[in-house]
Amino acid sequence: MEVHDRTSSVLKDHFDRNRTNLSRSELVVAEHLVSMPIDVLIFRSAEEIAAETGTSDATVIRAARRLGFSGLPELKRICSRVMAQTLPTSERLEHRFRATGENLTNVAKQMFEAAREVVTATEEQFDENEVSHAVSILEQADTVWCLGIGTSEAEAIHCSVALSRVGLRTRCSGASGFTLANELLDLRRDDVVVMFHALRDADELKLVVRQISEIGCKVILICGVQLKATYEGMVSALITCTSTPSKLASWSLGALVMADILSYGVAVRNQKQAIDSKARLAKLRAAISTR
Template sequence: MDDHNQKLLEDRFQQHKSKLSRSELAVVEYLLATPLDILIFESAEDIAAKSGTSDATVIRAARRLGFTGLPELKRLCSRNMAKSIPTTERLSQRFRATGDDLRAITKRIFSTVHEIMTSSEEKLDIDALAHTMQLLDKANTVWCLGIGRSEVEAKHCSIALSRVGLRTRHSGSSGFVLANELIDLRADDVVIVFQTARDTAELRLVVNQVSELDCRVVLVCGVQLTELYRDRVSAVLTCVGSATGLASWTLGAIVVADILAYGIAARNQERALKTRKRLAQLREQVPK
């Protein structure tokens, strides 16, 4: 485990060791002794078997150390590794951890998806979600912008919201093309920006420029950007990725978009039903 991540766990251990039971101490000792590139791929079940404890004890030990659970422990400890290790080496780590057995790979990926969903649910701020829906209700147009690789999430959100009666636009453009598109922004519009983890110059530019137009900005992002932008935008909706990279952050962002769409529909049922009826009529007219 690299020095920074070793220190993070050791600091947490020193702060909370008086709260740990004997079995929880066995878990922490295993965590401190295990290389990070191995640890991040291990489930609570794996760690329990190797530390002679139980799944529940592993999860409890992570929480005793001040983490929300094992996923957050692995994610926070792996931040430096993700930045410093080349993408080809990270992929090689995955290959070593999973092997090539399809059944084992399938199990690991489903486990990772479950981890992403559970962690995203824990991190999602219901008050921020409610505030976002209030903003969307009052918006003239909802813009869904995907920064970097997040175009898929933006498009999904735009389509989902349009199907419940909101006027939307989406874009995954950058540079001059994005600037041309944003000319159409109006003060009563709301912009939902999707960005995973990196604080890029483009993200800063979009947030600053949109805010100057007196538009409301909602950021759908990872934990690190939540900390940076919480006080700079109207609302932050946090989605959690996985330390292993075996499944995409996109999964949580798609679910957040679906929650927004269904929440808007539930608040404006008549409009949603009319929109769905109109959509069905238009589909019937499409040549088959």
């Protein structure tokens, strides 16, 4: 991305197509967004944009939707893709340093805002039918395998623990390569695999999904929105989470919330099982603490 062309052509296209749908105040916001360099836009909150345009948070959000996006998070995420594809990670980090500054109070404020953005954007992607289907799949599992591909082991561990506490038998792995292949030898037809993978596609992910499906296991994939088109139809259930283009908050936040929704969904449909499991856990903890 050249320095002289730092604004988003995608956003300009959306603006040209939808400008007649905008109110006067929304037009002010939209023109401000179109003129803003991408490396500045991705760090702006609705509150900051409202202050810069003399409007309100609600007007900023409405303007983003009138431009054809689900909200401001999606607008920033889609407009930033060209930057992510063309700039090296080191240069993107330099942009981040310039945008946040060095004052830790200000940095913390921006990171909390980014964390809220992750959760909000993930909620916008929430598909009730797909999640309900995933819960039904989990209820029928003999063993639930939680696999973290790449850097997603923490999410897999969290999901495995949460599901075990509501009465499901689980296994967890963050292994890759030959080690993962050895572990998957224990997979059986009635098992269910919950896989976590954040953003970019990987040959290993394709291979694992294909091999698990050939065994006859059902696969629930929790992934970034970029992977939806690739894996829809290849897995039994697909749940998307989002990240922020600023990278000030992790994709993991949305994935952890989705894991909690799945485990609680199993619990409310199988309340006696969940209560009995909690009681056994409390008994085990009490026995350990008295030693």
